[in-house]
Amino acid sequence: MPIQNRISTLDDATACRVLATFARAQANPAETALTPELRQALREFAPAPEAAAVAASEGDLARAALILLADDPQYQPILTALIEGPAPAQFGPAKTAAVIAAVLIVLQTAVAFERDKDGRWSIEIKKQPTDSSLLEPLVQKLLGVIEK
Secondary structure: OOHHHHHHOOOHHHHHHHHHHHHHOOOOOOOOOOOHHHHHHHHHHOOOHHHOOOOOOHHHHHHHHHHHHHOOOOOHHHHHHHHHOOOOOOOOOOOHHHHHHHHHHHHOOOEEEEEOOOOOEEEEEOOOOOOHHHHHHHHHHHHHHHOO
16 A cells, blocks of 8 residues: 555544654754744735645645655655554643644645744745645645644
8 A cells, every 4th residue: 555545544632643753753854833924924824825724634734744745755765664663652642732743744744934134034946746636735734733
């Protein structure tokens, strides 16, 4: 079964755990503060204002982020190991802030958050996913979760 199919069948808790574990293991510091300016940049990145946010649970958001990561062959063995490996002895309930921070880290594998001299945020695609239809749903689900 392809990794993307396995990810789509993960329950919410497992998807959040795998995403959080992946995010904690990243060596590069990433932007994880969801500032009002970054929210606006995400809205502007969305395909159309009426489609900017879609209702999503934390699990939906985590699965969308994992599917975007799985589009990159270098992450597939890591994700497979995290999915198949044993769960940590304790993993508390998924916290929205932790999931959002992890999604921002994942987004930065495909896009760059840039701040201009006036402090305005913009989003530029730095690495086009093989399937570009993976990026928009992730941003839409992120907006759906943060704008509840």
